[in-house]
Amino acid sequence: MRRSSASLRAFPISPVSRSTAYRGLATHSARAAAAAVQTKPTPPTEVTSDDLPVVSVAGRKIAVGWDSRTWSRFHNLWLRDHCRCSACYHSITKQRLLNTFEIPPDITPTHAEPTPDGLKVSWPSSEPHVSLYPWSWLQQHSYDPPLHQRESQLDKITWGSKIQSSSPTITYEEAMAADDRGLYKWLSHVDHFGICFISGVPPTPEATEELSKRIGFIRETQYGKFWDFTSDLAKGDTAYTTLALDAHTDNTYFTDPCGLQLFHLLSHTEGTGGSTLLVDGFYVASILKELHPDAYSILARTPVPAHAAGEESEIYKPYPPSGYPVLNHDPVTGELTQVRWNNSDRSTMKNMDPYQVEEWYDAIRIWNKLLTSADSEYWVQLGPGTAVIVHNHRVLHGRSAFTGKRRMCGAYIGVDEYRSKLAVLRERFSSDTAEAGRSVWSPSL
Ligand SMILES: [Zn+2]
Numbered sequence: 511m512r513r514s515s516a517s518l519r520a521f522p523i524s525p526v527s528r529s530t531a532y533r534g535l536a537t538h539s540a541r542a543a544a545a546a547v548q549t550k551p552t553p554p555t556e557v558t559s560d561d562l563p564v565v566s567v568a569g570r571k572i573a574v575g576w577d578s579r580t581w582s583r584f585h586n587l588w589l590r591d592h593c594r595c596s597a598c599y600h601s602i603t604k605q606r607l608l609n610t611f612e613i614p615p616d617i618t619p620t621h622a623e624p625t626p627d628g629l630k631v632s633w634p635s636s637e638p639h640v641s642l643y644p645w646s647w648l649q650q651h652s653y654d655p656p657l658h659q660r661e662s663q664l665d666k667i668t669w670g671s672k673i674q675s676s677s678p679t680i681t682y683e684e685a686m687a688a689d690d691r692g693l694y695k696w697l698s699h700v701d702h703f704g705i706c707f708i709s710g711v712p713p714t715p716e717a718t719e720e721l722s723k724r725i726g727f728i729r730e731t732q733y734g735k736f737w738d739f740t741s742d743l744a745k746g747d748t749a750y751t752t753l754a755l756d757a758h759t760d761n762t763y764f765t766d767p768c769g770l771q772l773f774h775l776l777s778h779t780e781g782t783g784g785s786t787l788l789v790d791g792f793y794v795a796s797i798l799k800e801l802h803p804d805a806y807s808i809l810a811r812t813p814v815p816a817h818a819a820g821e822e823s824e825i826y827k828p829y830p831p832s833g834y835p836v837l838n839h840d841p842v843t844g845e846l847t848q849v850r851w852n853n854s855d856r857s858t859m860k861n862m863d864p865y866q867v868e869e870w871y872d873a874i875r876i877w878n879k880l881l882t883s884a885d886s887e888y889w890v891q892l893g894p895g896t897a898v899i900v901h902n903h904r905v906l907h908g909r910s911a912f913t914g915k916r917r918m919c920g921a922y923i924g925v926d927e928y929r930s931k932l933a934v935l936r937e938r939f940s941s942d943t944a945e946a947g948r949s950v951w952s953p954s955l
Contacts, residue, residue, distance in 0.1 A: 557645040559626035567622050574629060574648060582652035586617050590633060593641040594950040601950050647951045667702045668793035670885045677890075679707040682717075685724055693724055694935040696899075700770065701932060704901040705788055711774060713894035715919045718774040721897060722920075726927025729768055731761075732824055738776075738919040741912075746820025748854065752913065757789040757881050757906035758852035760922075762816040762833075763826045767850065767902055769925025773918060774897035781914015786898065788888045789906040791849030794880045795837055805873035809836040812870050814850070815857035832861045836877065848903040853878070881906065 557563060557576075564575035571583045590613050593599070598608035621632040628644040650658050678699035684692030685708055699706040711717055719736045722728055728735050733745055741752045748755060761767035778784060799806040815833035818826040828834060838848040853874075862870065880886060889910075892898060900907050903925060933954060 562624040562626070563629075563645065565622050565624045565629060567619055570616070570618075572619065572622050572629070572631065574624075576649070576657075580657070582648065582657065583654045584648070584652075586619060587613060587615060589619075589631060589641065589643065590617050592643070593639075595639075595641060597639075598641075599950055604948070604950060604952075604955055644951050647953070650953045665702060666704075666792060668796055669703060669790050669888075670793055671888050673703070673790075674888055674890065677707055677888075678703045678705065679709055682708055682710040682712070682721065685721060690935060691939065693931075694939050697725065697928070697932045697935060700899060700901055700928070704790060704792070704904040706899050708897045708899070709895065711895055711897045713774070713776050715776065718772070718776075718897060718919050719921065722772050722923065725770065725923050725931055727923075729922040729924045729927075731768070731922060732818070732821065732826065736919065736921050738917070740915060740917050747818070752911060752916075754911040755787075755908040756853065757787055757887070757908040758854065759791070759850055759906055760852070760902050762814070762850045762852040762855050763818040763828060765828045766925070767848075768922035769902060769928045770899055770923040771902050771907075771920060772897055772899045772923070773892075773920035774894075775892045776894055776917040776919055778893070778912070778916045779914055781912055781916075783910050784912030784916055785889045785891050785910045787906075787908035787910070788890065788898075788900065789881055789886050789908075790888075791851065791881075791904050791906050792846060794877070794886050795846055795849065797880055798877060802873070802876050804869075805876045806837065808866065808870055808873045809877060810839060811835060812866070813861065815859070815861070816850075816852065816855045817857045818855060827857070833857070836874075849906070850903075851877075851881075851906060 566573045566575070568583075570587070571585050572589060574582045574584070576582065591608070591610050593608060598606070600607055617633065619631045620634050623630050625642070628642050629648060631641045631643070633639045633641065652658070680692060680696045680699065685696050686692070696706055696708070708721065711721060715736065715738045719728070722736065733747075739745075739750060741750060744750055759767060760771060775784075795806070798809070813830075813832040813835055815831060816828060818824065834848075834850050836849065836851050837846055838850065839845060840847050859867075859870075890898075897920075902922075937948065937952070937954075
């Protein structure tokens with residue numbers, strides 16, 4: 511893929527500049543002034559019935575004044591489209607029933623007023639239609655300006671080799687406990703750190719499979735569903751050898767690489783070696799961005815093709831075939847969302863801008879140097895009883911060479927299954943959203 515030098519400047523805004531913008535906003539809010547030192551954006555305080563926001567219909571928008579200086583503007587069309595009355599929105603399935611395309615593009619409310627329960631808007635139609643939008647929902651979803659931080663990586667905790675003194679760990683008992691609190695703790699660790707160890711796991715494939723299924727169903731791939739393997743080259747991949755493996759993410763040859771992978775060393779006999787290597791790709795990327803912004807930028811925009819073709823019956827390649835960059839970002843927030851890196855599985859780099867070939871090789875050389883620095887590498891000798899789960903979109907894994915015979919088992923879990931489970935547990939256990947049942951106004955809908 512060729513890009514002009516002009517498009518280089520169109521690189522998405524960084525999380526830093528976005529949070530700075532939020533801080534600037536917060537300092538303009540009278541109510542928020544006291545909290546302006548916080549790095550998180552400061553939304554207006556909760557609406558109380560004796561202090562309702564000011565509502566004003568102005569042309570194609572309704573303005574809501576949260577306090578003397580903080581206003582949100584919502585387009586009439588947007589508000590009508592987001593009506594969640596029982597006629598417009600199915601309260602059980604949480605699906606839109608309203609026909610968006612029947613809304614006149616220039617729709618204007620006949621009336622709008624603040625009520626203790628929210629913004630009440632009456633719409634012109636053959637039958638009277640009234641919408642009620644809860645204040646907290648309007649604050650959560652305010653887009654002009656955004657008042658709440660989008661789901662963000664600010665709660666991610668990046669780490670280097672020093673994590674070994676306090677690596678995130680839960681017990682097998684916690685993970686399996688029926689009340690799901692331990693499961694929530696487990697997935698919260700994965701969300702924050704990208705890894706979590708599970709201690710006290712019975713050293714059997716059955717127990718490890720049950721553990722994996724606590725999160726979601728196992729994602730079947732060309733390697734099978736739940737894997738239980740030794741170094742016998744049963745599959746045409748170096749994972750099935752005794753060779754050392756450099757830090758990499760799995761499935762760079764998939765359009766959607768697996769989200770989590772869990773592994774458990776069941777036995778290692780008649781030999782030594784085989785330490786597990788873990789590297790936080792987000793940590794290394796943050797250093798790269800700080801010290802070598804040009805290298806970061808080229809890794810963020812150069813797609814890398816990849817393949818898995820060690821079996822005669824398979825040729826896996828991502829789609830589109832030009833592949834994906836090493837560093838992938840949220841197009842809205844500019845945040846790093848996914849690291850894809852496996853230098854062994856990289857295909858022929860045939861789509862390169864001829865003027866950027868050397869620059870790209872320089873960039874991966876620096877990236878590799880940072881990935882393999884003592885400050886980044888977390889080496890751990892795993893044994894039977896301790897499983898580890900790795901977020902494959904963030905944390906790279908590898909191992910040292912070994913002798914003897916190792917029996918390893920594990921599973922992949924799709925990133926969407928993991929994120930769904932985490933969201934449900936958050937809904938159940940987090941104090942802000944703990945309510946009876948999922949409302950049509952749930953912030954995640
Ligand atoms: Zn409605």
